[in-house]
Amino acid sequence: MTHMNSIVCDHCEAEKVGKACEHLLAKKVGGEYYPSQEHLRNFTGRGIEFILICPQCGERPDHGEPFWRTVCDSCVQDISCGKRLGDFGNPQVLTRQSGLKLVHQAVVLPTCNFRVIAAKPLAPFDAAAWIILTDTHELIEFNACKPSLHLATTISALGLSSDQPITVSVSRNGQFVAVTHTYGRDGVVFDRIKKRVAMRLLRGEYYPEHCKFSAVFFELENRQLLIHATDWNRLDISDPENGSLLTQRTPTSYLQGEVRPPHYLDYFHCGLAISPNSEWVADNGWVWHPVGIVVAWNLRRWLKENVWEAEDGESKKSLCSRSYYWDGPMCWIDNRTVAVWGLGEDDLLLIPGVRLFDVESGVEKFSFAGPIASPSTLPMNVRGKEQTVSHQLGTLAFDRWLFSWQPKGPFSVWDVNDGARLLIESDFAPLSYHPGTKTFLSQLVDGTFRLSTIHENL
Numbered sequence: 001m002t003h004m005n006s007i008v009c010d011h012c013e014a015e016k017v018g019k020a021c022e023h024l025l026a027k028k029v030g031g032e033y034y035p036s037q038e039h040l041r042n043f044t045g046r047g048i049e050f051i052l053i054c055p056q057c058g059e060r061p062d063h064g065e066p067f068w069r070t071v072c073d074s075c076v077q078d079i080s081c082g083k084r085l086g087d088f089g090n091p092q093v094l095t096r097q098s099g100l101k102l103v104h105q106a107v108v109l110p111t112c113n114f115r116v117i118a119a120k121p122l123a124p125f126d127a128a129a130w131i132i133l134t135d136t137h138e139l140i141e142f143n144a145c146k147p148s149l150h151l152a153t154t155i156s157a158l159g160l161s162s163d164q165p166i167t168v169s170v171s172r173n174g175q176f177v178a179v180t181h182t183y184g185r186d187g188v189v190f191d192r193i194k195k196r197v198a199m200r201l202l203r204g205e206y207y208p209e210h211c212k213f214s215a216v217f218f219e220l221e222n223r224q225l226l227i228h229a230t231d232w233n234r235l236d237i238s239d240p241e242n243g244s245l246l247t248q249r250t251p252t253s254y255l256q257g258e259v260r261p262p263h264y265l266d267y268f269h270c271g272l273a274i275s276p277n278s279e280w281v282a283d284n285g286w287v288w289h290p291v292g293i294v295v296a297w298n299l300r301r302w303l304k305e306n307v308w309e310a311e312d313g314e315s316k317k318s319l320c321s322r323s324y325y326w327d328g329p330m331c332w333i334d335n336r337t338v339a340v341w342g343l344g345e346d347d348l349l350l351i352p353g354v355r356l357f358d359v360e361s362g363v364e365k366f367s368f369a370g371p372i373a374s375p376s377t378l379p380m381n382v383r384g385k386e387q388t389v390s391h392q393l394g395t396l397a398f399d400r401w402l403f404s405w406q407p408k409g410p411f412s413v414w415d416v417n418d419g420a421r422l423l424i425e426s427d428f429a430p431l432s433y434h435p436g437t438k439t440f441l442s443q444l445v446d447g448t449f450r451l452s453t454i455h456e457n458l
Contacts, residue, residue, distance in 0.1 A: 020069060091351050152190070212270050341353070
């Protein structure tokens with residue numbers, strides 16, 4: 001019998017390997033690859049290890065080990081393109097008793113006849129203030145200390161249509177709010193102090209439905225600045241106070257028959273995250289195949305030393321790649337460490353978990369299984385045709401602990417030092433987290449607002 005640790009496929013020099021039952025390893029006559037087949041994933045209980053098994057082995061997964069064979073990771077991915085019939089077991093998740101618990105407090109307000117779609121904390125971060133987007137297409141300022149609701153503006157007043165998903169981002173000082181069509185081409189920056197549209201945002205028409213609109217604020221030398229997409233493969237920095245462009249450079253795209261620009265970047269920019277000290281930005285975008293690639297680069301170098309830093313600068317690092325997966329949950333742990341959701345290199349085999357990367361070196365520091373995210377589909381009108389576009393659901397946030405949640409739960413708390421789960425609540429799915437007041441905002445079925453905090457019983 002072939003030893004399970006010997007690679008039985010034709011790629012004996014492969015650095016990464018996986019396992020599958022021998023019944024999935026029958027090639028077609030003259031075939032170079034193992035064909036995609038119906039299969040199941042059998043987690044062994046040892047870390048994130050799993051075996052791809054056929055339906056017959058799935059009837060008795062605990063008796064299948066004699067049939068398990070080692071193949072290269074590429075062959076595992078080929079087989080996994082077939083229909084997955086289910087999973088046996090789960091990845092090994094470390095848990096620890098922590099004494100953490102959620103404490104909830106209802107906020108008494110006048111009757112609310114709307115549902116909250118999204119919420120973002122407003123600065124200063126010592127005030128319990130939020131900007132919320134409602135299903136009635138309004139942006140409302142919500143103060144939780146002195147419970148009140150105040151209309152800031154409406155989506156129609158901003159010149160945007162309300163028939164598409166909308167994303168809201170807020171500047172560090174709370175003055176500016178970027179409102180964008182999440183999978184569209186248009187957006188605006190609203191100055192909530194001066195009550196005016198400060199900037200119009202436009203990112204072009206090349207496949208925007210597959211990418212979140214890149215728009216995020218950062219603060220440098222007490223100045224509020226905005227990174228925003230101006231084309232599918234181009235980001236720029238602007239001053240939202242006056243709309244001035246701070247990264248003026250030659251075009252980064254070209255048409256058929258034109259000369260390819262020297263700094264051409266074949267990469268679709270997507271969801272962005274800024275480090276706590278505003279020194280780094282991480283981008284969860286993708287390239288044609290498609291392959292999602294998380295990259296990061298230094299903001300100070302981009303703004304002050306090299307206008308091409310976002311394309312091919314010295315500080316730019318590719319952190320990880322995943323076939324057919326991008327724009328998933330991501331957050332910063334500290335000024336140099338970014339947390340990226342998903343263990344694995346292919347969307348069909350991604351395991352719930354988190355990977356931690358040092359952005360300065362590009363090196364992966366640690367990973368652990370557990371935090372959950374999930375794909376979803378969204379019906380959209382794409383270039384005049386109704387299509388279903390896939391996107392990712394889930395949120396990661398960090399404040400001493402790593403928080404993970406989805407729109408319908410569960411909510412969980414993790415220690416990033418050893419990957420232990422400290423708390424899990426199956427029926428809790430907050431809208432957002434406020435780092436200043438350390439509270440989670442949610443809305444109950446009856447419309448009541450609720451603030452939740454994590455208490456530690458020592």
